[in-house]
Amino acid sequence: xxFVYRIFEKVRPTFEEGGKLSLIHPLYEAxxxxxxxxxxxxxxxxxxxxxxxxxxxxxxxxxxxLPCVLAAFYFYGLRFLPMIIVSxxxxxxxxxxxxxxxxxxxAEGFLVTGLIFPLVLPPTIPLWxxxxxxxxxxxxxxxxxxGTGRNIFNPAIVGRVFLALAxxxxxxxxxxxxxxxxxxxxxxxxxxxxxxxGPDEGVMATxxxxxxxxxxxxxxxxxxxxxxxxxxxxxxxxxxxxxxxDVMRLAIGEVTGSIGETSGLMVLCGGIFLLITxxxxxxxxxxxxxxxxxxxFALHQSNPEKFASPTWHMFAGGLLFGAFFMATDPVSSPNTxxxxxxxxxxxxxxxxxxxxxxAYTEGVMFSILLGNIFAPVIDEIxxxxxxxxxxxxx
Amino acid sequence: MKFTGGYNxxxxxxxxxxxxxxxxxxxxxxxxxxxxxxxxxxxxxxxxSVNGGDTLAKDPDNFDVPLLCPRxxxxxxxxxxxxxVLRDISCKGESVWEADDEEVAHIEQKVGAGGLKRFxxxxxxxxxxxxxxxxxxxxDPLSVPQAIIVSxxxxxxxxxxxxxxxxxxxxxxxxxxxxxxxxxKYQPIYLVLPAVKSDFASKVRDMIRGYxxxxxxxxxxxxxxxxLTLIARKLGLKRSDGPVWGLRAEGVLAVDTALTLTxxxxxRIISVGGPGASHATNLKLxxxxxxxxxxxxxCKDKPVVTINGGMLAGSDLADGGRGVTSECRGIxxxxxxxxxxxxxxxxxxFDRKCxxxxxxxxxxxxxxxxxxxxxxGEDRPCVSCGFCEDVCPSGIMPYLIHKYLxxxxxxxxxxxxVDLCIQCGLCSFICPSKIELSKEFSDAIDLIEQxxxxxxxxxxxxxxRVxxxxxxKASEFEIMES
Numbered sequence: 054x055x056f057v058y059r060i061f062e063k064v065r066p067t068f069e070e071g072g073k074l075s076l077i078h079p080l081y082e083a084x085x086x087x088x089x090x091x092x093x094x095x096x097x098x099x100x101x102x103x104x105x106x107x108x109x110x111x112x113x114x115x116x117x118x119l120p121c122v123l124a125a126f127y128f129y130g131l132r133f134l135p136m137i138i139v140s141x142x143x144x145x146x147x148x149x150x151x152x153x154x155x156x157x158x159x160a161e162g163f164l165v166t167g168l169i170f171p172l173v174l175p176p177t178i179p180l181w182x183x184x185x186x187x188x189x190x191x192x193x194x195x196x197x198x199x200g201t202g203r204n205i206f207n208p209a210i211v212g213r214v215f216l217a218l219a220x221x222x223x224x225x226x227x228x229x230x231x232x233x234x235x236x237x238x239x240x241x242x243x244x245x246x247x248x249x250x251g252p253d254e255g256v257m258a259t260x261x262x263x264x265x266x267x268x269x270x271x272x273x274x275x276x277x278x279x280x281x282x283x284x285x286x287x288x289x290x291x292x293x294x295x296x297x298x299d300v301m302r303l304a305i306g307e308v309t310g311s312i313g314e315t316s317g318l319m320v321l322c323g324g325i326f327l328l329i330t331x332x333x334x335x336x337x338x339x340x341x342x343x344x345x346x347x348x349x350f351a352l353h354q355s356n357p358e359k360f361a362s363p364t365w366h367m368f369a370g371g372l373l374f375g376a377f378f379m380a381t382d383p384v385s386s387p388n389t390x391x392x393x394x395x396x397x398x399x400x401x402x403x404x405x406x407x408x409x410x411x412a413y414t415e416g417v418m419f420s421i422l423l424g425n426i427f428a429p430v431i432d433e434i435x436x437x438x439x440x441x442x443x444x445x446x447x
Numbered sequence: 448m449k450f451t452g453g454y455n456x457x458x459x460x461x462x463x464x465x466x467x468x469x470x471x472x473x474x475x476x477x478x479x480x481x482x483x484x485x486x487x488x489x490x491x492x493x494x495x496s497v498n499g500g501d502t503l504a505k506d507p508d509n510f511d512v513p514l515l516c517p518r519x520x521x522x523x524x525x526x527x528x529x530x531x532v533l534r535d536i537s538c539k540g541e542s543v544w545e546a547d548d549e550e551v552a553h554i555e556q557k558v559g560a561g562g563l564k565r566f567x568x569x570x571x572x573x574x575x576x577x578x579x580x581x582x583x584x585x586x587d588p589l590s591v592p593q594a595i596i597v598s599x600x601x602x603x604x605x606x607x608x609x610x611x612x613x614x615x616x617x618x619x620x621x622x623x624x625x626x627x628x629x630x631x632k633y634q635p636i637y638l639v640l641p642a643v644k645s646d647f648a649s650k651v652r653d654m655i656r657g658y659x660x661x662x663x664x665x666x667x668x669x670x671x672x673x674x675l676t677l678i679a680r681k682l683g684l685k686r687s688d689g690p691v692w693g694l695r696a697e698g699v700l701a702v703d704t705a706l707t708l709t710x711x712x713x714x715r716i717i718s719v720g721g722p723g724a725s726h727a728t729n730l731k732l733x734x735x736x737x738x739x740x741x742x743x744x745x746c747k748d749k750p751v752v753t754i755n756g757g758m759l760a761g762s763d764l765a766d767g768g769r770g771v772t773s774e775c776r777g778i779x780x781x782x783x784x785x786x787x788x789x790x791x792x793x794x795x796x797f798d799r800k801c802x803x804x805x806x807x808x809x810x811x812x813x814x815x816x817x818x819x820x821x822x823x824g825e826d827r828p829c830v831s832c833g834f835c836e837d838v839c840p841s842g843i844m845p846y847l848i849h850k851y852l853x854x855x856x857x858x859x860x861x862x863x864x865v866d867l868c869i870q871c872g873l874c875s876f877i878c879p880s881k882i883e884l885s886k887e888f889s890d891a892i893d894l895i896e897q898x899x900x901x902x903x904x905x906x907x908x909x910x911x912r913v914x915x916x917x918x919x920k921a922s923e924f925e926i927m928e929s
Binding site for chain 1: 456458581679680684685686752754756758759760761762763779781783784787788789790791792793796799800801802803804805806809816818819820821822823824825826827828829830831832833834836842843844846847862863864867870872873875876877878879880881883885886
């Protein structure tokens with residue numbers, strides 16, 4: 054890899070102070086440090102350091118998301134690829150602009166936001182809307198507070214709530230595509246809700262006349278394979294009407310919903326990986342799921358006709374995805390271990406209340422946002438308890 | 448005792464149990480400064496020939512702790528700055544402490560029989576092994592401690608282990624303990640042993656079975672549970688109840704040397720090890736042994752960093768001067784970081800041990816890693832992962848204190864008890880954002896101390912001013928009256 058390093062050495066002066074492109078030094082630095090670990094050495098004790106850095110930490114989350122991403126391609130086809138690209142691109146632009154203005158380094162947090170964001174959206178969302186959402190989330194939800202590590206809200210949730218409130222018709226209703234099934238699923242399809250678009254009819258006529266070929270054959274050859282989506286209500290939407298889908302179908306992913314939350318089992322696979330690597334804190338996850346389970350169980354016992362069973366609630370909608378990937382964001386969740394329990398209980402309970410009694414069909418998103426708001430307050434309480442206890446230590 | 452936090456790292460180059468006697472050097476370089484001591488009061492002249500055991504210098508700020516001459520030779524004061532250099536060394540003529548009877552009688556009359564023992568310990572170099580468990584400073588030899596903590600465990604990778612110090616010396620160890628007991632009235636001696644089943648530990652237990660005044664404490668073998676401050680705190684000892692003397696296995700042996708043999712304690716066993724060491728072992732040498740000779744002998748040719756002490760809590764050996772100081776417990780060679788690794792954060796990492804199991808090494812059985820002094824990542828804002836709190840043995844919240852200090856909220860940091868930090872270095876070691884937490888904390892502790900000192904001085908000055916003003920007033924009054 055010497056030659057790659059030589060290229061960096063060669064172009065470095067251009068980006069350093071006084072160089073032609075010194076303005077985008079953060080971008081250069083991010084790329085250089087992406088390829089080559091920085092040369093910094095410890096100035097004092099401890100002399101060795103743990104190999105984990107923020108890059109790897111964020112990469113672990115991305116690895117945890119991989120089962121969901123693969124499932125997304127299987128269920129909803131190739132359209133997910135441009136979604137990821139747009140999400141990363143738009144988020145990165147905002148991140149870069151702020152880094153240039155602040156003269157700071159580009160932090161790795163957006164690597165996770167950029168991948169989580171398309172996973173929490175309906176599969177038919179227009180790409181420009183996705184870009185607006187991720188830019189809003191990164192800008193308002195994170196950068197205005199000072200960037201990764203200083204934000205109080207999970208940027209992906211801020212972006213999603215923004216979209217849900219600003220464009221309700223594209224975020225709910227007839228936007229939920231039935232996931233693919235069979236061996237290949239929709240891996241080779243490009244799903245939209247538009248009707249198929251073929252080549253221009255005028256051009257078609259000329260081509261047919263000129264080559265004297267079968268018009269249908271040409272049309273089918275040139276038509277981009279736009280599969281018209283078959284939309285249907287989400288399990289949570291059906292539940293409002295008192296119709297509960299079988300839990301096994303929810304777990305495997307035979308139902309409609311946001312891209313990442315379709316298959317509960319896939320979310321579990323990635324989520325458990327995060328717990329094992331300690332990147333997600335188990336206290337948050339366990340307390341969210343447990344409080345939601347207990348709440349749902351109590352409601353179900355009171356009226357089994359109206360309220361779904363607790364296991365149904367576990368796998369329906371975005372509860373698992375939210376609990377494992379969004380609520381566990383260490384920055385926006387409380388720091389103290391005790392606080393994490395309280396935060397989890399709050400999120401689980403509020404999510405169940407919104408689902409069962411609210412006007413919205415899904416409450417996980419709002420409950421996590423609410424948890425984010427309360428996290429600093431919860432922390433303050435636990436800090437003061439801890440500090441009071443420390444007071445008499447020798 | 449309930450411990451929290453702690454974490455074991457396992458670098459390459461663990462010293463074996465053997466002790467190698469180092470050959471006599473051409474010259475000894477005795478540093479006048481070490482972490483605790485500053486031997487500013489010289490007792491010898493340039494060119495003077497001295498005997499082993501003579502006092503070369505004293506530290507007037509630390510109860511006149513002497514810098515003992517390790518060998519017979521000629522003193523040179525000017526040769527290296529900050530050092531006393533001893534040349535023409537020979538082993539002969541090491542003096543047994545012989546104060547004349549008159550002096551002994553005089554001292555005994557002045558401070559009593561216990562005081563004489565303490566006097567002997569100070570002047571024969573055993574006292575420098577003692578430290579106050581809470582502050583880490585040298586305790587007052589004439590003070591009465593509320594307890595003595597003797598630790599036979601050392602867990603910092605790598606400083607010399609207790610069992611290496613005590614090998615073949617167990618009877619001397621118990622005799623040393625007895626001597627310590629005679630200095631006390633009814634205060635307890637806590638003996639800290641590792642909570643593992645080993646021949647050595649059971650032997651020690653057998654030896655001290657009859658001693659009711661020794662209570663054995665078992666600590667899990669997890670860094671830094673051997674820390675004296677931590678143990679004192681976990682024992683529930685209070686600073687206000689008097690000093691707690693802390694010492695390690697070698698300290699007890701030194702007490703025995705000083706009080707039974709009445710010989711100066713000049714031999715020391717230190718470890719050499721670490722990823723950059725060619726051969727990790729323990730060395731028997733004297734204070735002032737030239738570090739260059741050790742580096743030449745035990746260091747691989749690669750660029751390495753030499754550390755005085757262990758990897759996690761040591762300091763740069765070069766800061767200590769050219770010779771081994773009296774407080775050195777080990778020399779660690781850590782690889783100097785030179786290469787910039789290509790896509791390091793993407794590698795599977797079977798060879799890199801990680802606290803958070805984010806690398807493939809998590810599926811391996813424990814192994815030793817070849818650490819370099821690289822920071823291994825870029826510095827970032829805290830992401831609140833909470834690992835620092837998990838590993839902190841003191842039970843404080845490093846991330847919170849960091850945030851306070853980042854915002855210059857010194858008072859809040861003080862109320863979050865930054866002073867409880869024992870400088871084990873684990874938080875800095877673990878931090879994925881590569882924040883120099885333990886350095887920040889030690890700076891903050893110094894700053895708080897300094898502010899307190901200034902406040903105290905200001906209050907004193909104020910009191911003095913008020914007293915003077917009153918005296919002036921009174922005198923004016925007197926004049927008026929007369």
